[in-house]
Amino acid sequence: MRSGMLDVYRDEAEYWQGAIECLTRRLEQSIRADTADGQQQELAAHADEAGEKEGELAAIIGTLAGWLSEVRQAGAEGALDATVRRHRERAAAMDEPPRFVRLCAEFDLAPFAEDVLMLALAAQLAPELVPLMHLAGGGDRGPTVGLAHRLFSQGMAEQLAHRAELAAHAPLRRHRLVRLGGDDEQGVDAAAPIEVAPAVADWLVGRDELDPMVDGLCVEVGALPPLDGPAHEVVASAARTDVISLVVDDPHAALAHLDASTHTTDALVVDAGLLTVHADPLEATRRLVRDARLRGRAMVWLRAEQFEQERLEPVFMHLLAAPRSTPLVLVSCRHPRSDVLGACAGGLRRGRIDAADAAIRRRWWQAALVEAELGEAELGEAADLTSLADRFKLSWAQVRSAAQRVSWADAIELEALFEAARLECQHAMAGLAKRVRTIHGWDDLVLPQRSKSQLRRMEAWMAHRATVHDQWGLRRRVQLGRGLTALFFGPSGTGKTMAAGILSAQLHLEMFRVDLSQIVSKYIGETEKNLDRVFEAADAANAVLFFDEADAIFGKRSEVRDAHDRYANIEVGYLLQRMEEYDGVAILATNLKKNLDEAFLRRIQFSVEFPLPSQSDRRRIWQGFLQESLPQDDTIDVGFLARAFSLTGGHIKNCVVDAAFAAADEGEAVGMRHLVSAVARELTKNERAIVPSEFGEYFELVDAS
Structure with missing residues (x-):
């Protein structure tokens, strides 16, 4: 590309070729100057040897030596100045400034600092220059502080002024662009080697990986869809030097708003919590700030409340005071203290982002x-x-x-997406509850029609809550959660767990069974902690919570007679509060509804009865388990089994399974002998007497074992 009559650098590679050429000529000029000084000293020595008798000749020789040195130096400087000037003009005419030029502007480097950085970088980009650097007065492995002054400082006064550019507080070292002797705290001794930071060198030549020291602190979030709303307005209207403090329930909801802002697109997202275990959090933060500025990326700090720890206070002060051209965003569960934020460079904007809704x-x-x-x-x-x-x-x-x-x-x-979503969240409940799967559907559940209708209403409630709460605006009127609370009551084995499993399957949600008898603790305060863990994990896992053995905590609230009675009532109240705040489905199962007081029942949205099955229901249950795939003989009398024995569905299932194993062991099909014997064993197991009259004509078939 040409701009007028000027050849413009086409890319970064050509720019670096031009920069290396300028430095090469400067090194050669320095070496020639040293050579000329040596020749001048040799001629001066000849003049001294001429003595007094040859004074006129000595003067001529001395003048010639000075003139020769000046001519050579002037000619070399003129050629070098022209080369440098042309290099800068070609770079300035590029469509996009080279990375080196952008770096110098971003960190406000003085001319001497720019030259030092280029000198250190050239030793890495062009190792063939290292011998020239050594001849010019540098170290045997590359540039030194002394060489930098020899090349870029004119006279002692300028050298003294330039020493400040290499101090620890100066931009080159404060922003971790170069190191002196590998030690950032080393002074400005003339023999100290100058090294460009590896991450800076990588970025300057087009590699965009972060410094290895900080890469593990960053969070990969990917592109997010832009959102509207008050929080977005806070971010979008922020100045480039502002600090934005966002209080959030869900950090990822905040990131969605941030991505909508042109200031924070492609932000560097850092987890402040990881700094708490970092070996050197302040040094890591300095490098993070440097890498973000190099790339022109805003910094977003998640879990910024961690900065309140004493160990991270210097880190936070550095962040707030550091110069920036993009906003500094703090995402936390609460705003930092006002006295701390008062130290920030730039303006301060505050906002709040609610948890991500549907x-x-x-x-x-x-x-x-x-x-x-x-x-x-x-x-x-x-x-x-x-x-x-x-x-x-x-x-x-x-x-x-x-x-x-x-x-x-x-x-x-869609089912594949539901399954993928379930896999993402199921681990959250590990160790707190038992996952329950079901293979059943509504047609498999034998219940009175009223109970089934209530279960279907629960399904519809959850299926349409996004419409009712969000689209129709009822969410603004509902003070607590958008979830659903239900009580399943009835004798054991009547289908409470089965119904909860079917409901969760229809809603494409995981179901976890929580045994409340294992949650309740005799130690004051421990029950609430256990409940907190369950609900927090369930919220993350989007789970249906099925609280079994609810009688362990939902017994009849007693009259307060002592501290333990008072605390037992607090446990009940706390669980009710957490249930009402929960956005998911919470189901309580109990065998004894009469133990629940009216205040509790008023706070439950659905109360579903699971009664003992009637004779006709028991017949359907027997028929359901005695399916065609099960080998059977013609002796089975389902009508008698349903009429004679008042069993629950759970008991009937146990009887059929027991009978099937007995028949398999004998190598026969399942017959009435196997079934009535299994019924007898089930009654005995549940401490019910075996009454011969109940078995009627089949009593003689009962296996004594």
């Missing part, structure tokens, strides 16, 4: 599908990203990971 998460899914080279249209007519976003409270990172899980498939089904 609408935000839907946009995350859309963006993640595009990033995975998929599209919402590829999901077909069954696509319902709204329900997916509503049912799984995933972070942006989890959404991206889930989308990548299904990116290999030729055709993307």
